[in-house]
Amino acid sequence: MLWTVTTGRSRSRSRRTSLRLLLTLGVVIALAVAAVIVLRPPGPRPLFQLPVACGETWQLGTYPGHGENDxxxxxxxxxxxxxxxxxxYDGRVTVAGINGSLGARTPDNPDGPRGRGGGYWVKIxxxxxxxxxYLHLLEPPLVQVGQRVARGEQIGRIGSTGNSGAPHLHYEQRRGWQKVETWFDGQPSGITHDDAEYTVRLTSNNCR
Structure with missing residues (x-):
């Protein structure tokens, strides 16, 4: 009778080979999933509304160096x-926290030192x-990651955290992770390039 002798070194080599195969398979699957997500075409534009109270008229604007479509x-x-x-619009909160650093600009100290980035912010x-x-919020957001929100639901309050010179809301719409021109109530805002100062006045139809 013949016996097969397996040494510890052979078992160790076999385990390493199996781990390498599993790791390679995992990487392949992750890349395939990422490719599907990236290549999947965006859906139709939601009927976004202004992120402020129903019936109120606000000034929307940009300035040189602000960032295209901001x-x-x-x-x-x-x-x-x-x-x-x-x-x-309706959605799910994916970020609710701090972007960069907060700084120290508050209603009691509006000229305090600026922070970095967007300060308190929310992404839906x-x-x-x-x-x-939604960036530069006054305080920690009123929503949490994973929470479902409805159009018109309050998610925070206007402040001046982060790299902000005065209390305001910095707002962006993104399609497939790329910033695009903001549309409100089915109409383009007209705010695209940041090569010049540009402002418009719009009335909110974000009514519940």
């Missing part, structure tokens, strides 16, 4: 500090590879 919101009446920020996934972002 929009800043300023109220035309009342104190901007603490005004409600609303979800532009609306499906079909569409998302919106």
């Amino acid at each position: 929009v800043d919101f300023f109220p035309l009446s009342g104190d901007p500090w603490g005004q409600p920020v609303l979800a532009s 996934d609306h499906g079909g590879r569409w998302e919106t972002q």
Whole structure:
């Protein structure tokens, strides 16, 4: 009778080979999933509304160096500090926290040192590879990651955290992770390039 002798070294080599195969398979699967996500065409544009209270008229604008398709919101009446920020459309919160650093600009100290980035912010996934972002909020967001929100639901309050010179809302719409021109109530805002200062006034139809 013949016996097969397996040494510890052979078993160890076999385990290493199996682990390498599993790791390679995992990488292949991850790349395939990523490719499907990236290559999947975006769905139709949601009917986004202004992220501010129903019936209010706000100034939307940009300035040189701001960033293409970025929009800043300023109220035309009342104190901007603490005004409600609303979800532009139904979706799921994917980020609710701090982007960069907060700085120290508050209603009691509006000229305090700036922070970096967007300060307190929220990002909402609306499906079909569409998302919106809301930056420079006054305080920690009123929503949590994973939470479902409805259009018009309050997600935060206007502030000046992060790299911000005055209380306002920095807002973006993204399609497949790429910033695009903002549309509200089915109409383009007209704010695209940041090679010049540009402002418009729009009235919110974000009514529940």
